[in-house]
Amino acid sequence: MSFFSDDRAAELRDLFFESAAELLQNLNEEGLELEKRPQDEEIVRQVRRTVHTLKGDSAACGYQELSALAHELEDVLGREAAANSNGSLAEVVLIAADTFSSMLSAYRGNMQPPAGDELRRHILSLTQQPAPAPHRLQASFSWPEYEQAVIADAWSKGETVYNVAFAIDRQCPMRGAALQVIRNAVQDCGRLLAIVPDENALTDERDVVEVSLASEQAEAWIEKRCSIPSVTSQVLVQRVYAPIDAYTDDVLEIGIQPLIPAEATAVPVFQPFESQSTVPANTETLLRVDAERIDALLNLVGELIIGKSMLHQCIGEFDKRFPKDPLRGKFADAMAFQSRILNDLQKSVMKVRMVPVEQLFRRFPRVVRDIAKSCGKTVNLVTSGEDTDLDKSILDMLAEPLSHLVRNAVDHGIEAAEDRVKAGKPAQGTLRLSAYHQGNHIVIEVNDDGRGIDSNKLVAKALECGILSAADKAALSEAEALDLVFHPGLSTAEQVTSISGRGVGMDVVKTILQRLKGSVSIKTAPSAGTTFYLRVPLTLAIINALLFRVENQVYAVPLASVVEINRIHEKNIHRVDNHDVIQLRGEVLPLVHLAGLGRHSTGAHRMFAVVISLGERKFGLVVDHLVGEEELVIKALDDQLVATDLVSGASILGDGSVVLILNLSGVVAKLGRSHRIMMEATA
Numbered sequence: 001m002s003f004f005s006d007d008r009a010a011e012l013r014d015l016f017f018e019s020a021a022e023l024l025q026n027l028n029e030e031g032l033e034l035e036k037r038p039q040d041e042e043i044v045r046q047v048r049r050t051v052h053t054l055k056g057d058s059a060a061c062g063y064q065e066l067s068a069l070a071h072e073l074e075d076v077l078g079r080e081a082a083a084n085s086n087g088s089l090a091e092v093v094l095i096a097a098d099t100f101s102s103m104l105s106a107y108r109g110n111m112q113p114p115a116g117d118e119l120r121r122h123i124l125s126l127t128q129q130p131a132p133a134p135h136r137l138q139a140s141f142s143w144p145e146y147e148q149a150v151i152a153d154a155w156s157k158g159e160t161v162y163n164v165a166f167a168i169d170r171q172c173p174m175r176g177a178a179l180q181v182i183r184n185a186v187q188d189c190g191r192l193l194a195i196v197p198d199e200n201a202l203t204d205e206r207d208v209v210e211v212s213l214a215s216e217q218a219e220a221w222i223e224k225r226c227s228i229p230s231v232t233s234q235v236l237v238q239r240v241y242a243p244i245d246a247y248t249d250d251v252l253e254i255g256i257q258p259l260i261p262a263e264a265t266a267v268p269v270f271q272p273f274e275s276q277s278t279v280p281a282n283t284e285t286l287l288r289v290d291a292e293r294i295d296a297l298l299n300l301v302g303e304l305i306i307g308k309s310m311l312h313q314c315i316g317e318f319d320k321r322f323p324k325d326p327l328r329g330k331f332a333d334a335m336a337f338q339s340r341i342l343n344d345l346q347k348s349v350m351k352v353r354m355v356p357v358e359q360l361f362r363r364f365p366r367v368v369r370d371i372a373k374s375c376g377k378t379v380n381l382v383t384s385g386e387d388t389d390l391d392k393s394i395l396d397m398l399a400e401p402l403s404h405l406v407r408n409a410v411d412h413g414i415e416a417a418e419d420r421v422k423a424g425k426p427a428q429g430t431l432r433l434s435a436y437h438q439g440n441h442i443v444i445e446v447n448d449d450g451r452g453i454d455s456n457k458l459v460a461k462a463l464e465c466g467i468l469s470a471a472d473k474a475a476l477s478e479a480e481a482l483d484l485v486f487h488p489g490l491s492t493a494e495q496v497t498s499i500s501g502r503g504v505g506m507d508v509v510k511t512i513l514q515r516l517k518g519s520v521s522i523k524t525a526p527s528a529g530t531t532f533y534l535r536v537p538l539t540l541a542i543i544n545a546l547l548f549r550v551e552n553q554v555y556a557v558p559l560a561s562v563v564e565i566n567r568i569h570e571k572n573i574h575r576v577d578n579h580d581v582i583q584l585r586g587e588v589l590p591l592v593h594l595a596g597l598g599r600h601s602t603g604a605h606r607m608f609a610v611v612i613s614l615g616e617r618k619f620g621l622v623v624d625h626l627v628g629e630e631e632l633v634i635k636a637l638d639d640q641l642v643a644t645d646l647v648s649g650a651s652i653l654g655d656g657s658v659v660l661i662l663n664l665s666g667v668v669a670k671l672g673r674s675h676r677i678m679m680e681a682t683a
Contacts, residue, residue: 015288016061020104023054024097028366031093035369038090047093048077054100056144066103067144068197069116076126092122094366141165141210147194151212154193155240159214161193164226166209167234178231182209189222190215212240289352291392298349302542302633304342306652309630311335313654350539353393357435357444358386360395364406368431371410377417378428379410385435390442391539394516398444398536401509401520405446405532406431408506413450413530423527425449441518441535441560449529453522455481461490479617482522486510514665517558517648519614543634545651547627547659548610550594554659555623556632556651561664563611563618565626570607582609582620591620592667614664621667634661 030047037043055070073096096119103113141163143151155161166182179197186192194212215222219237226235315331322328361383372379390398414420414429421427432447455478462468462484468476484490488507509532513520518536537543537558545556546565566584573580573591580591591609609620632651648663 013061016057017104017108019057020054023050024101025362026050027093027097031090031097032365032369034093035090044077048074051077059144060146063107065113066100069119071196072123076123092126095119095122143194150193154214160216161240162213162215162222163238163240164211164213165236166232168207169231169233172231179209181228181231185226185228186211186213189213189217189225294352301346301349305542305631305633308339308342309654346542353391354389355392355395356386357388357390360398361386361433364433367406368410371407375411377414379414380428380430382430382432388435388437388442394536397512397516401512404506404509409446409448413448415451441537444534445531447529447531452526452528453482453485453524453530458484465490519665543632544629545632546629548623549625549627550623554627556659556661557664559629561612563613566609568607568609589618589620591622593622612664614668619668
């Protein structure tokens, strides 16, 4: 039976998956902290609260397998769990985080979740001690949130509510059906409000079934009716005098001690909801909004910007036709006001899309820990700049390339402890992740203090694999040699591991950075370590661009990448190592032609060189005419429409014409290489 419509239920499930991902991240972080401080009871309590919340949320969404497994883990996370685990509790918590993650992935895909047998074995290892006597069996009656609400509702309507605990007979011949037998007995006594476990069968490790019941019968009658020969060994019935929705560590013991009447004990299992009024009320200031809604809002802002360009175009034509018309001033004022409001609106929407880099960095402590452990190394992860904001869509796409860089740094970059000691380094390696602003870009650094990258090995391997020719080797710069590390299938690793070493992954880093209109560069030194610099724009949605014309086609490049613009003549262009270059203030600047490869006819042709900065490199983009600067809304292009890496998107100008936005990395990689090949062929 569902209390919600299909749409509402789907929305709640989406919300559950989002909150569950945050809970699993917390569980990973708590497991790592527990590994450092295995005797800290406060961390154990934090873990238990996290698992308890996950248990209740998953049960409310109908994911019973996850809820039951979380309940089993919660049962062993008592006050003495850390002291009795001999340091193994942290490992169990981390295994639980992985298991729960796999189950959530299965639920998302509407597939059968894994059974979690490995986690159950580890949970059992924590509880392998002499079996407690029957009178020491415990029931916590800590209900999930939904069951709490049902119990509170029954109690508020004047119904008599009981908590009932059943001790399962260890010699029960029908243990698999015991839960259903108990359920039938309880339903004969009144209305069943909650039952734990809520599966259809008991595991061999569970000794207690907990029930909440609304009934008009007396306690003694319920206890007698619920005593089931050969199924239950003992039954405890306690009346609930006031419900709460708070989590508690208190337990009730089923045993030989007489049950003190509730009227004489003044120690309620629950407290009334009204008691919450003592808690200070905090107004919720955070609002969860689906990313698609924000994208739709940003798209509308983009359409407004296109409309603004159209109005500017119309007013410009009006000025030319009616230069003395008094309306010109009013139009200008109205446009200035509209532009200011639109700019503020755009900035506000962009801020909504911005999230701190911390959301990306916080997943890597667990990754570093697991890889270092599998490699027999000790690696310390240091992060900085976590509060640097970045567009959410870019942040999500950076997860994969950063994972590859972190894995390679720990597996191959940082040496084994004995090798580090011989080299005069600390036995523990250090990996640093940092983020900071640089102009209109964000730079993320991945730095290790390992052995560094040997560019000579890279070049030798590239020659061996046929990626480079001897002629290519002679013309390689140090930066170009290091850039070979991103070539698919090229690896200098002496040993292939399950983590890295196959030459697969680093090419993904560069591909994704190019897709993000960013760049990646390397700085390394032998035995001093390696730093990867990932540069990405603040946003991919709206850019300030420089527009220019080449052979009657208008193109655009991000203004942030433009260093300067120079007028040049063909007679100033020289050829060096089959490259077109010009001399600019004592610096040799390579040129890339968008049209007319190798065009050296009369020497009188005048054109412009747009100097572009791409990472650590500079080049001149040769264009025919400059159009101007404009704010552009980037529209993605269908691959079937424009199947080229030279263009990253398009935009619409005020006059309705389409401008293509160049992918600068692709332009350099393809046109620069094609130009060199043509020069070699005609030499």
